[in-house]
Amino acid sequence: MTNKSSGFGSVLKKLEQGSKGGGPNVTKYLDDGESIVVRVLDASNTAFPYRAHSDHTTKIPPHTCHQEKGEKEDLYDKAAKVLIDEAVSHLDPKIKNFDDQSEEAKENYKRVRKESNRFEAKNRVKFGFINLKDGQPVIIDLAEKFAKQLILGFEKHEDKIDRNAFEITKTGVEANTTYGLERVLLDELSEEQKKHWDASEGKTFDKSLIDNTHFYRDEEQQLKDLVTMGFDVSRINLEAPEGVTAAPQEDVQQEVTQEAETVSVEESDVAAEEAMRAVEEFQMENDAESEPA
Known part of the structure; x- marks a missing residue:
């Protein structure tokens, strides 16, 4: 029953x-x-x-995030975090409402978040x-x-x-x-x-x-993936494997643009909400750093 x-x-x-x-x-x-x-x-x-x-753009098939087996993060997660932090850095932490950010800030934020989304689980x-x-x-x-x-x-x-x-x-x-x-x-x-x-x-x-059926890519393969996807792995203190290069950027950009055209209004609203939360978190981190020990 x-x-x-x-x-x-x-x-x-x-x-x-x-x-x-x-x-x-x-x-x-x-x-x-x-x-x-x-x-x-x-x-x-x-x-x-x-x-x-x-990653659809470089034909990397789905593989289970290492957090599913209790690990803190895998290389994909680390790359995503670096890019999310970069996206947030374009926003003014004093402006709480995402819509009130400057057009340049919003465009830069969206551009980098679109890229970080490729690495997120x-x-x-x-x-x-x-x-x-x-x-x-x-x-x-x-x-x-x-x-x-x-x-x-x-x-x-x-x-x-x-x-x-x-x-x-x-x-x-x-x-x-x-x-x-x-x-x-x-x-x-x-x-x-x-x-x-x-x-x-x-x-x-x-x-x-x-x-x-859960397939976990080992760190060596993940590193190759990140390089192929065009991520600068030195940003997570690693070196690119010899002989591995990024996919042609014009091909990647075409795929990303095609995917972006299918984004729904609901997903856009979610992105804006995430941005506002990110600003608040960024501001709290700055406030904490400025407080005396």
């Missing part, structure tokens, strides 16, 4: 707050137009949020299901934007989750991707699918399978 008291809604909340936190890899990545019919074993043990680094969700095609566990790993599409769909059917299968369909590619969710009645399942449904009765999803 599904536990409805702590299901997908709690995952949405965790996504907003940000999550803190090897064996067989059963992750499935759907192609455009591909579908999969699954069983949700338990709404409270199906969606697992985590944070990962990636982003929310993702791993979903654990039973694949009714073969009866085996399957994991669907999605970026936050797409994960929310599934979560909202599951929430709509939350009172029927333990009595229905679901068909997940991917449509489109890259920025135009969407994930659809359709409820499948038990009498609509094929004989093979119904057999796997019955065999999974009373089971829960093995979370160790989720843990096994």
Whole structure:
């Protein structure tokens, strides 16, 4: 029976707050137009949020942030912090409202924050299901934007989750991707699918399978990534590996510009709120430094 008291809604909340936190890899990545019919074993043990680094502009795939395994920070985090501090340095700490900052300050802040965003960890969700095609566990790993599409769909059917299968369909590619969710009645399942449904009765999803799919890049590879992404690693007291160079800046700039064109009004509002918080933090740090010991 599904536990409805702590299901997908709690995952949405965790996504907003940000999550803190090897064996067989059963992750499935759907192609455009591909579908999969699954069983949700338990709404409270199906969606697992985590944070990962990636970079679309240099084709670096998602890899789990080292903070997920209890480390303070990885090299990506260090690079992001340096750039965030640089962005904040363009703002006047005496001006609390971001909109009241000078146009030059706001533009410089946005420019550097756009760059820092490439290094910051982003929310993702791993979903654990039973694949009714073969009866085996399957994991669907999605970026936050797409994960929310599934979560909202599951929430709509939350009172029927333990009595229905679901068909997940991917449509489109890259920025135009969407994930659809359709409820499948038990009498609509094929004989093979119904057999796997019955065999999974009373089971829960093995979370160790989720843990096994987390991939952590070692520091050597992270260092190469930062250089490839165009970050000056001397800013975090490291040297660039021999033979590793930054991707052509014209290619990177084109990708960044294309991504920027897809930013929503809501994301712009969030950026402004972050800027105001950053000014306040910057001011508090300055005030603390000026106080006598």
